Amino acid sequence: MINQKKIAGEKACEWIKDGMVVGLGTGSTVYYTIEKLGEMVQKGLNITGVATSIETEQQARTLGIPLKSLNDVTKIDVTIDGADEINQAFQGIKGGGGALLREKMVAQASSKNIWVVGEEKLVTELGKFPLPLEVIPFGWKQIKRMLENDGVETTLRKQSSGEIYETNNGNYILDIINQTFTNPEAWHEKLAGIPGVLEHGLFLHYVDIIICGKASGEIEIIKK
Structure with a gap:
């Protein structure tokens, strides 16, 4: 193969x-x-x-x-x-x-x-793969709540052990799931404007x- x-x-x-x-x-x-x-x-x-x-x-x-x-x-x-x-x-x-x-x-x-x-x-449209957001641990639940109040489903990334996954920078990752990004530019603007979101995975x-x-x-x- x-x-x-x-x-x-x-x-x-x-x-x-x-x-x-x-x-x-x-x-x-x-x-x-x-x-x-x-x-x-x-x-x-x-x-x-x-x-x-x-x-x-x-x-x-x-x-x-x-x-x-x-x-x-x-x-x-x-x-x-x-x-x-x-x-x-x-x-x-x-x-x-x-x-x-x-x-x-x-x-x-x-x-x-x-x-x-x-x-x-x-792919023809982005979104089959979850979109990661690197967020600071302080207040991450507020970010999750705000997104979900806006109809955006997220999940906190965890390790196989069940512990919260931490990036090399000591931050958490919220993965946006079940979302098709038909207008990636608009999503970039939306996510970049959220305090506590350090970066998103749209390149x-x-x-x-x-x-x-x-x-x-x-x-x-x-x-x-």
Whole structure:
């Protein structure tokens, strides 16, 4: 069976050149990108990585990829990341791995953003996948209550142990469920205006290239 994530993730490494500052995303598809970049570094590739999560940082360090924090670079040449969903307008949902705030900050600082996905992530409308909101623990129930009073159903993300999931930043995640985002721009405005919501998982103006691995083994490159 073809591993769609692996072929897409590894293909993205073709955009990485010597001397680049590279944003390293978070998730099960970009995992393969980072593994491949580790091999390339061992063979002499000179890059600096900027990790979007503690998990990615640990993986990159294990592979010998040099890292800097976002504070210590002036710009990022290319960021490679995964996605939970992406539509034909290059609008997507991210945050299934809980790193949406750092991922968006790194994407914003990047000259080019490449998303690596399996073909099941390509959708016509966003919303089959829950939309995460990173919220501060103080007053999170007020945010949940306000959204649900407005007809927006949410659930507090928890770990498999039943404990509340905390992001790398020490915050909680409210996932919006059972909602189709037919007007993502309007949702962006709505969610960005709620005090206590630090970031939402709608990525609307970031993606330049989609690398899609297919079950057939074909890799489709979709450019904006």
